[in-house]
Amino acid sequence: MLTGKNYIGNKLSSKGKVTFKTFNPKTNTPNNLIFNEVSNEELEEAIVLANNAFNKFKNISGDKKSTFLNAIADEILDLGEDLIKIFCSESGLSQERALSERDRTIFQLSSFANLVKEGSWLEASIDNKELPDIRKMLIPLGPVVVFGASNFPLAYSTAGGDTAAALAVGCPVIVKSHPMHAGTGELVASAIIKAAKKTGMPNGVFSNLNSSGIQVGIDLVKHPKVKAVGFTGSVAGGRALFDLANQRKEPIPVFAEMGSVNPAIILPKAVQQKKKELAKIYADSITLGSGQFCTNPGLIIGIKSKDLTNFIENLATEIVKIEPTCMLHPNIIGNYEKNKLKLASQKGVNIEVDYKEEVDKNYGRQVILTVEGETFLKNTTLHEEVFGPFSIVVQCKDKEQLLEIINKLEGQLTGTIWAEDEELKNNIDINQALQSKVGRMIYNGVSTGVKVCRSMQHGGPYPASTDSRFTAVGVDSIKRWARPVSFQNCPNELLPDELKDENPLEILRYIDNKLMV
């Protein structure tokens, strides 16, 4: 079923000379299939196809896009066991994870299918009480480049949130497949292409490009016909793409979801009442999926007390009970080892626990560091994300120091507060300070686990994302790829259906500032 080739629009293609393989971190051996890196010529062809497809795709109705998105979901399910197997062999992740990530991917696609069928996302509005008659709605930006994420081979990759949102708007998508799971990518791409053919979408609405290096990504972001970029990954990677896009003659928006240590503040009464429970909860959350989540709680902050000391001891006890699991790739574990050592070797840092048991190759061993508030404040290296089953517990001398630390943090995807209602009410300043740093506030819960729904903000102030005004998850993520256009005095017949007097699509619209159907 797999070919190792690129999808240049509907066509499998392998003109490039460079090849690479994916790697099974569980068996610590390369997988068999050889992948052809996309050639310059193929890359150009994919973009030209996307640009041509855009001229048709941008005018396709919400109903038809909805059918297309649902068809993609069906075709992905239809890949059955093949997809689950290759997912596991290229990621070291479990079958349960593969199944749940597939569910999420399907759910995302069907959420967007519902959204574009319903139509209120278009923010259609009409002002015609006085002349001139002005009407407005959102239209697609143009071809979007999506970079597959290393840590979510399905939900943030080929047919993941970025792609689903872009197709929903009416933007053709060119995926730069993640080289660690190129096979998973090709299978999902085949499902998208099948769906596109079955539902009569224009050739070029989707392409899937293989590459193990960085040049293809650079060429894509710099290409004048590319109009936006979606990325999930490291700060270094996301920032590089953001910079490239902004240095273009015509700058384009890059939505990069990047780094976050997801600070969790445990207030004194919460730590007093829940130290055992919290230790267990955090041991699980920190090691979940080998800590390879952008919402991994990499920073826990409390105020020095016997209870906090107790919590740390309990956390150490609980976390070593957990069996390490396989990480995504030797490069990922290599970085993990390097970065945890870097932080552990900083002055004033105490290694509270370091899992020492023998483990299989590529299995990530958990580490908990502790540090005084003063030390943490002074050394911003300790604020850096360590991607893996890692967390650092900061012991503040008092509430003022805790506030000072929050104010010194960089932007984050999430911020968590553990506190009873009364304690929370007495610490509104902490609540406010944390809110100013994050995209999502969590109360008495963990940051891992991102519910896919409209109210989810998955993003946040830099470096959590490149633009805090947008989200990577939930139907509002569609706004990343759309722009408003106004029509002044356009004859009714020539208006898009969404803006016609008679509202044939029966969508929600603002008429002279009043929302109505």
Place this chain on the structure above:
Amino acid sequence: MLTGKNYIGNKLSSKGKVTFKTFNPKTNTPNNLIFNEVSNEELEEAIVLANNAFNKFKNISGDKKSTFLNAIADEILDLGEDLIKIFCSESGLSQERALSERDRTIFQLSSFANLVKEGSWLEASIDNKELPDIRKMLIPLGPVVVFGASNFPLAYSTAGGDTAAALAVGCPVIVKSHPMHAGTGELVASAIIKAAKKTGMPNGVFSNLNSSGIQVGIDLVKHPKVKAVGFTGSVAGGRALFDLANQRKEPIPVFAEMGSVNPAIILPKAVQQKKKELAKIYADSITLGSGQFCTNPGLIIGIKSKDLTNFIENLATEIVKIEPTCMLHPNIIGNYEKNKLKLASQKGVNIEVDYKEEVDKNYGRQVILTVEGETFLKNTTLHEEVFGPFSIVVQCKDKEQLLEIINKLEGQLTGTIWAEDEELKNNIDINQALQSKVGRMIYNGVSTGVKVCRSMQHGGPYPASTDSRFTAVGVDSIKRWARPVSFQNCPNELLPDELKDENPLEILRYIDNKLMV
């Protein structure tokens, strides 16, 4: 009443050593008052005040912000004749224009006052059918720097659209006053400060900084406590700010509304039927306000015919009948003269009409150039904006060439098509091509005149703006300065009122994907 000082929060301040004066282009003499450029110390103080004010201002209710915005409008009206006089003396614009621009400014402020009172702009949503309970709403980004525009001393300056939108969200504003109308700026600033005091807004919610150079702007955009920037002006200026903001350690959004030649396509039947009428309409539109509008029709495109030749002749006849008017400043007219010469001296360009009569100093003389489609296609210098009473008419050899030209244009604020319904229906390709380049499509009307309403898109693909996903005009322009934040499992009592179960503000919200109050 005027002091020449800066407003550092509520306080008039003049610690800077450098001074400058504004200039009356009508009398061709400097105005009397001496303005103190803001010092580094004052700039820092303004930002610190804004940042401190933000901590209070961001939590102020929509009702109170509404009162504040309306109070600003009242205080501006209260400036009475003083404002109108200084407006005219610093801009060379007429009293009628001063009055209509003041009306627009007042209208914008009251539109935002209504918007924040009503609350649906917050995009509040609740998803709690299943756990975890997630709720989301928009919150302000932080202190916003607004650059006053040279060509709209009121509506796009001190209390203009950028400022009104930012204050409406809950962002303190630091205005870098335009040095050409620093007196108008100070008067309006005094109105804002009075309104802030009367309505109990925190000190620092607004500051007004004087400077005739570029360093103050650079320092503001680079300051870590500044979280967004609004700008209206040249491509060179806007791009420089955009680049600075993106090169920061923490990049921030810049919404710059910049260059546009606002192409108007006149299809053959329209030119045949309306050549006289159109000539008159364009003579008026091109010279309106000495052509100093971002929506000035700087490019008219038709297909070669006797009718088009007739139209051009009529346009030439009509436009010389119009008395030149005073331009904003010697620098503006200097650039106008330089740029119109630059385009007029390009190979293959014909000067159709060049107003030769004697005029007062600083009065802008209208010019119409004509050029063949082929020449225009080859020479992108001819695509550049000439800010002033100027337009270039392109005569295409056929429809294909016309389409080719549209496809080669850069992004534009507006695009206009003149055509009867039937002709428009037969030229959907032209309609589509133009739409892909612009923020606003106009049918059988002129691009000058921007109706302030929700459905207005004033922005567009680069270089019309730095981000086509946002608008500078209309209530949706508030979205430039806001970001979503989610609350997960937050106790009801501690949620912002906008997200509480009982919906005390009775705002429109999405509850489990259904919009309701």
